[in-house]
């Protein structure tokens with residue numbers, strides 16, 4: 411009964427993930443407010459995806475705890491999704507030979523008492539369940555702008571629309587927190603802009619969003635708060651101005667070319 415809207419919706423405390431001798435994530439804290447958009451950036455291998463995998467039950471963290479609405483998140487991925495934390499993947503994971511609509515309906519099944527697969531072909535109660543899932547899926551396809559492809563096979567969608575479909579499917583479970591792992595990877599500038607608008611629209615529905623992305627412009631324009639990871643540790647946390655002006659961040663990215671890195675030092679007193 412401790413679930414409430416007062417504290418953070420997601421509260422990650424001291425999460426550490428070790429693989430043998432390698433510490434991929436090292437004591438990371440993350441607090442996400444209701445309806446907040448938080449960015450997670452860092453050079454290749456910094457531990458960003460491993461961190462997401464810890465949050466979503468793909469990995470069991472070596473140490474730390476993860477609270478969702480004040481309660482410990484369950485351990486298994488299905489239960490994490492059912493609890494209210496949903497995600498997309500760096501490498502798109504759709505059911506390629508199912509239709510676009512069916513892909514989203516599958517994302518709904520954690521919310522259905524009957525279970526989608528047992529519902530198909532059964533009596534009226536089951537059919538009502540399936541109809542509800544279908545309506546919800548249709549609404550999400552409209553929302554994500556791919557309704558015209560509803561009956562197409564997922565594998566035949568243009569790449570940018572496959573990414574939208576992944577988001578629609580993740581939304582089908584009615585999450586409170588959506589985790590996006592490189593949602594604009596491989597997109598052209600127009601698609602990237604549309605993805606930004608989509609994330610704002612998701613936030614406007616009341617969801618909190620945590621997004622991993624290498625595209626700095628995207629992150630700086632989108633996120634109220636940004637966390638920089640290097641070698642599994644949190645290096646800097648703050649708004650876009652703070653992060654882009656911090657010399658430690660610039661140093662962490664040396665050798666990783668990206669646009670818009672400020673070269674001028676700022677008069678704001680940044681730590682070394």
Ligand SMILES: Nc1ncnc2c1ncn2[C@@H]1O[C@H](COP(=O)(O)OP(=O)(O)OP(=O)(O)O)[C@@H](O)[C@H]1O
Nearest residue numbers: 429432433434452453454455456457458459460461
């Ligand atoms: N299952 C695993 N077993 C062993 N090491 C792993 C495993 N998963 C990740 N790692 C290691 O953990 C470190 C962090 O990797 P991770 O993929 O989380 O980084 P990342 O910040 O997401 O990188 P990128 O931006 O390239 O996706 C890397 O050194 C990686 O090789």
